[in-house]
Amino acid sequence: MAYWLVKSEPLAYSIDQLAKDRRTLWDGVRNYQARNYLKSMAKGDEVLFYHSNAQPPAIVGVAKVSKLAVPDPTQFDSKDSHFDPTAKIDSPRWFCPELEFIRKFKCSMPLTELHKVPKLKSMLLLKKGSRLSVQPVTAAEFHKIMEISES
DNA sequence: GCCAACGTTGGC
DNA sequence: GCCAACGTTGGC
Numbered sequence: 001m002a003y004w005l006v007k008s009e010p011l012a013y014s015i016d017q018l019a020k021d022r023r024t025l026w027d028g029v030r031n032y033q034a035r036n037y038l039k040s041m042a043k044g045d046e047v048l049f050y051h052s053n054a055q056p057p058a059i060v061g062v063a064k065v066s067k068l069a070v071p072d073p074t075q076f077d078s079k080d081s082h083f084d085p086t087a088k089i090d091s092p093r094w095f096c097p098e099l100e101f102i103r104k105f106k107c108s109m110p111l112t113e114l115h116k117v118p119k120l121k122s123m124l125l126l127k128k129g130s131r132l133s134v135q136p137v138t139a140a141e142f143h144k145i146m147e148i149s150e151s
Numbered sequence: 152g153c154c155a156a157c158g159t160t161g162g163c
Numbered sequence: 164g165c166c167a168a169c170g171t172t173g174g175c
Contacts, residue, residue: 007173031158031171053173111174129156131172 003142004041005048005059005125006099007133015049015061018101027072027096028082034134041065041097048137048145050125051108058108059125059145067098105149119144 006026008014018024029035041047045065051058071092074082087093114120124135 009173033158057174131157133172 001139002040002042002045003048003137003139004037004045004065005050005135005137006063007050007052009053010051011053014051015101015104018049018061018063018099019104021101023066023098023100025070025073025096026099027074027094029072029096029133030082030084030094031133034132035094037132037134037136038097039069039095041069043068046102046142047099048142052133056108056110056112058110059105059114060108061104062102062146063099064102065097066100069095069097072096107149109145109148117144117148 010016013024026038029038043065047063047065048059049061049063051060072082072094074080075084075087075092075094076089077083078085082094084093111126114123115126120126120141123137123141124130124132
């Protein structure tokens with residue numbers, strides 16, 4: 001079992017939208033490192049859901065991987081903002097797993113609060129200049145965040 | 152809106 | 164392969 005964190009701008013796709021949809025393809029990621037993480041996600045992996053460019057930016061809930069990554073359909077759609085003209089059907093460049101809603105936290109965890117937790121100080125999310133929209137999270141970090149969410 | 156930190160592109 | 168120019172992310 002691995003743990004991850006994904007970022008989304010709430011105006012683009014929020015935790016509330018995922019709660020309604022129940023499941024969604026995590027498409028549109030166009031960064032190679034993030035893509036490689038998406039491809040290595042296993043069914044059942046748990047995923048922290050983070051709202052970026054939000055007020056405040058915060059971890060807002062948990063999802064899980066419900067399907068392994070498949071070729072991202074938006075790369076082939078010329079009308080989609082994530083269209084990639086260099087991607088070919090027989091050699092897709094971008095991949096996306098399906099994520100399933102687990103829960104929204106009663107109280108979201110703003111970045112400013114996360115920075116105060118000593119056990120989380122090495123989280124990728126909290127490192128200066130860290131822009132990756134898909135990140136691995138350690139079991140210890142994940143469980144600490146679960147603990148905080150229940151307090 | 153600003154800007155630091157990256158990532159990508161493309162000429163050479 | 165280098166690197167300048169440009170684009171994007173995302174906190175503030």
